[in-house]
Amino acid sequence: MVVNIESIKRVDNKTIDKDYFYGLIKENQPIVFSQFAKDWDAIKKWTPEYLLDKVGKHQVDVDMCTFGPMHDIKRMEFSEYLNKSLNNEFKSVDENGNKLRKCKKPYLRNFALFDEFSEFKDDVKNEVVFNTDIHNMVVRGAFIGSPDSATDFHKDTGDNVVAVIRGAKYVIMVPPEDENNINNDKLKENDVKYNENDHGVPIEQHPAFSNCKKVYTTVLTAGESIYIPINWVHYVHNLEFTVSVSCWGKKMII
Numbered sequence: 001m002v003v004n005i006e007s008i009k010r011v012d013n014k015t016i017d018k019d020y021f022y023g024l025i026k027e028n029q030p031i032v033f034s035q036f037a038k039d040w041d042a043i044k045k046w047t048p049e050y051l052l053d054k055v056g057k058h059q060v061d062v063d064m065c066t067f068g069p070m071h072d073i074k075r076m077e078f079s080e081y082l083n084k085s086l087n088n089e090f091k092s093v094d095e096n097g098n099k100l101r102k103c104k105k106p107y108l109r110n111f112a113l114f115d116e117f118s119e120f121k122d123d124v125k126n127e128v129v130f131n132t133d134i135h136n137m138v139v140r141g142a143f144i145g146s147p148d149s150a151t152d153f154h155k156d157t158g159d160n161v162v163a164v165i166r167g168a169k170y171v172i173m174v175p176p177e178d179e180n181n182i183n184n185d186k187l188k189e190n191d192v193k194y195n196e197n198d199h200g201v202p203i204e205q206h207p208a209f210s211n212c213k214k215v216y217t218t219v220l221t222a223g224e225s226i227y228i229p230i231n232w233v234h235y236v237h238n239l240e241f242t243v244s245v246s247c248w249g250k251k252m253i254i
């Protein structure tokens, strides 16, 4: 059965009027803001060289993505992780030469860059859409991943605005009403294939989604952001070496 796919709505306004912006968010549908992050300092500043210079010697906890009872976290110097990611040196096949699932590739997820290095704090602005009330914890974390690293299907405990600083991400989203129609066994059997050079099954034919009414997709590039409403199941595949910042909160400014 062919899966019904819809592209996530994009708004390209250079300056986003606040009322318009929050009106869109109120609909509780995913939206791509293609200009929202374009002028952030991070876009100009966060080259691999800059990150290495500022963070290189710092120890980071890399999710080795074995997804056992505990995630397999490996501590390493940021410079080692960044260079291996940039050069795509983490293995993508198992001992028998079979392709590993993308979400099994080591990935530096939810790195507390802003708590640990204050000079990065003002370089990204996705928190501006959240109310910073003390009861509304607004949390930001950086995601730095090699080509073909991925975060498996999951949902967040708050609304989320993900901004891409470098690279590109293929995003798949399933609305809350279809969550129980996803076949997780079929997902484990086959990766979602992005294009002809990739492995797995294209989303249009993927059996894990054949009972879903509609599945939403998009590709985000540097300077673009996506609003992921709470309870929407999502999957993110880094198409190249990618740096992004997720920002979660429970109360938007509306």
Ligand SMILES: O=C(O)CCC(=O)C(=O)O
Binding pocket: 143, 150, 151, 156, 160, 162, 234, 235, 236, 237, 244, 246, 247
């Ligand atoms: O960028 C990623 O790999 C995952 C982002 C995500 O799923 C999240 O912020 O909840």
